[in-house]
Amino acid sequence: MQNRLVALLREKSYRRMKVVLASGRESDFYVDARQTTLHAEGSWIIGSLICDRLSPEVVGAGGLTMGADPVASAVATVSWCRQRPIHAFIVRKEPKGHGTQVWVEGRGNLPPGSPVAILEDTTTTGGSLLKAIDRAQLDGLRVVQCFTVVDREEGAAEALAARGYVLEALVRRRDLEAS
Secondary structure, three states: OHHHHHHHHHHHOEEEEEEEOOOOOEEEEEEOOHHHHOOHHHHHHHHHHHHHHOOOOOOEEEEEOOOOHHHHHHHHHHHHHOOOOOEEEEEOOOOOOOOOOOOEEOHHHOOOOOEEEEEEEEEOOOHHHHHHHHHHHHOOOEEEEEEEEEEOOOOHHHHHHHOOOOEEEEEEHHHHHOO
16 A cells, blocks of 8 residues: 555656745645545545554544645544544634634544544645644644654654654655655
């Protein structure tokens, strides 16, 4: 499955081109991971690989919208098929502007103190993961694992380590660039 994920990412998501990233940095390559995370086969593989690595205590998985949304849904779906339900949640970038004004959607499925995994599709500096960690913790969840589909290897692992977390990457930049 790992090799197939790399092949799908190369085919659907990885491009050699000059871009400005969300972090503000310039890069000579771009990874549009949503092209793979939203692909039926890609979604199944990603959900399966993350479920294989989840700590037995984890009962929820989610992260900052939009990148984490399809990843969290894939994990929830695969986990149900494996008869080990992991509930998905979504961390908003801003609180909902009406109704309950919540930051974390799907929170009702996770009691206070629930151990969760924070997810992302692509990481560069780790900023989105750190925001999701902070918001999930403020909302009463206990973050025990962090995953990314693609680690661009530009500081995210180090930023998370500085906060006491290990970044678990399904694929790294070097995997995509290997011949």
